[in-house]
Amino acid sequence: MAKLRRWLGLAPASIIIIGLFGGSLGYGIAQSLGWLPFLGQRQLSLAAYRNVLAGEQLGSQWWQALLFSLWVSLAATLGSALICLGLLSSIAERQQQYRGLSTISNLHLAIPHSVWAMALLLVLSQSGIFARLGFALGWLDQPSDFPVLVRDRWGSGIILAYITKEVPFLLLLGLASLHQQGRDYLLVAQSLGANRWQRVRLVLWPLLAPSLIGGSLLVFSFIFGAYEVPALVGVRYPEMLATMALELFLNPDLQARAEGMAVSLLMSLIILAVIGLAWRWRRAEHQP
């Protein structure tokens, strides 16, 4: 009876996730292999993957998008993790409660990425607020003197949008692990004569590392696969994998659809591999 009730409780949510999420993955894989039964196409082939990975034009597009996605995700993840670590280490010793900081960080999380990207565009574009300020201060004579910070080929607009958005996220995770007894350990270390650097390295870092590393991996995998921000403040070339996948998929050519699916699945595979490695690493760490 208890067993039945247990499965009844789990069933609705699990069916939705297995059905929709599993279905989408299964169907995506089938279609990327060229299985389109309603079009009479039932022959499985790796053509889409071959084109994406080694095709003449698509191949180079894929590798460039992969490199660009890696660059953007790594830069934004490292940037936000370092800023978060710096902020937390500067306050951990004196602060007893973090209610204000966690409320404001939570409010940050509520702003959609797309709206955030638009704000960045209005502030940093060549006729934006900063350019106007620069002109008023006499630093530039015309809009084109202002550096291209959004919609630029290095993705700095994308990276900046993500850093400002992900610092509050990582702060929240870090605060949760500081919350418990972080300050006590730091005070003990201090009274035992540890200097500031030793306290950060030997007390604060071990306390924060699990949540910050875990959070950074989530941030990395999110940025690596997200579409909105690169679509709004990125350029067409170089593009990220998510924009490449969606563009291919929305192409009326059916072969391009299969290739779009192949790109999106390969992208997901990379993310899952990163998450899986992190998982194994954590388990290995925890085993004595």
Next chain:
Amino acid sequence: MSYRIIVWVLALILLVPIAIFLVYAFAQGWFFPALWPERWDSALFLRQLADPQLRRAFGQSLIIATGVSMLALMFGYPAARVLELQTFRGRGLIYGLFFLPTVVPSVATGIGLNIVFLRLGLAGTLLGVMLVHLIPVLPYVVLTLGSSFARYDRNYEHQAAVLGASPWFVFWRVSVPMLLPSLVVAGVLAFLISWSQYVLSLLIGGGKIITLPMLLFSAASGGNQSLIASLSLIFITPLLLLLGLVARYLGSPATGATPRP
């Protein structure tokens, strides 16, 4: 840096964009390099508010996000309850199942489901869009409710049952009031994720369902800055209102809101 400075800087980073949207939305004839607009005019913003396309998009976004958060609470509550209050084999596996959709990009799930939903007749319908929004939403609702079930004391329920309360009565008069902050926060989180969703709505809505993010995207490619600013304001106002309502719960660990990148 001191704690207070950090809090103030973060608050500023949050408020400045909103102020800038306000300026861009209500400025008239504000050309580069003017620092301050020549005059203020609410005509464009009001015209936006009255625009039938915008009203329709707002309505559809509202229906979808409300529906999604209801459905997610309905399905998420029993799952979170079982996962946290009982120990059984396969529990970790099911948590893993709920974790996966939070890391697989919505471009991938949307592309995979596009044709399935077309075949099922769900593409271009409100129900179809709501269902597909459940993929990113449901895991967060389960995780959020789960973390508050982890510190939930079932003895109150037993007490009520011993005193003769029916299961339904126990649910409404004991469980729901005790978990209310977490339920409210999970519902708001669900609303927020659904409200901000672009890719899945685009791929499943099939041009028939138009939501606010789609209008924002088309404004962004059009490049009209005051239109972008008006739409952004309209887009975030409901979110800020909702958050204002639950702000006092958000900072407390007992509510257990699961943060999301």
